[in-house]
Amino acid sequence: MPRALSALLSSLCLVACGSTNDDPPTPGGEACERYTFPLSDTSTASHVNSCGSTACGNGENPPNSGMHCSTWLSCRSFDTEQPRCSWIHNLEHGHAVFLYNCPEGCADDVAKLEAAMAKAAVGSNGVRRALVAPDSQLPKRFAALLWRRTYLMDSVDPDALTCLLALQDVDANEPGLVCPP
Template sequence: MSPRLRFLQVLPLAALAACGPSSPDDGECANYDFPLSPPPASARHLTCSSSACGDGLNPPTSGDHCGDTLRCRVHDTEPNRCVWLHNLEHGHAVFLYNCPDGCPDIVATLEGLQREARIGSNGVARALVAPDSRIPTRVAALLWRRSWSADSPDPTALRCLLRLQDLEAPEAHLTCLP
């Protein structure tokens, strides 16, 4: 087989290998890995008063969740986790912060990144920002079955995570109310 023909056979395979969905592979995103958590045993809709939701991770990234979703905006009161889990199922990004004494700089950074999320057909950025007193770090960013956390936001890491938005979400690309 000629070298040219062998190159033409291998080229499509190389292109497919470079497009793997596990993490962005170009430029500055090559330094970050956002592995998938195991698939949830169930992703049923529960009553919104339930607290028996999620996949057992803290914060949860999939699993049983409320039938409602949160609006894609910055929230100043802590919502029920079961509600924003449904946002994740729809392919929305969720940015959480845990700052009992306040952290306007962190919230402002997350709000800016929230506006960089994918835009729904209704023109609304498909992400939300909310406090969560149970996360073990000051900041967490979530997609369905993926998470990133630290004590301060890393805009580069979070932009790289946003590149994966919708990849694993069972009901990806759905709009979100403002």
């Protein structure tokens, strides 16, 4: 096969199949075609007076956008439940949020969420722009969120999480903002 044709076919596969290195595949890549991460309706992104406000979120469970408190969370793994109003602010900044509801424990699955967190975009301060936390209100055992996108799971699917991360910052109101460690 001529070198030019071989190079063309290789580059076409990279575009269609997603990257062959550790970068997340492109949202339209073949590896991600089996997943859908629909956008929720647009909602206000203003601040509420208190992180305990019942006005937080967009009415979905879990909320993936909407009104939120003025503080956000550090990008790390938490072992205690965090205020939804705070991590909604993280979402607005283009951070990924990975949640779990396992009262009986699920250390192996939390480790998979933390592995996905380690693939999130890195801020200019060197911190991965994602967090992991428990959430007792989830309708399923696991959730992965970006601003206006939610992926609910009964078991953690690392491939789906990688594909979702390919959309990090795409729809966020304030994309690319750093996250404190």
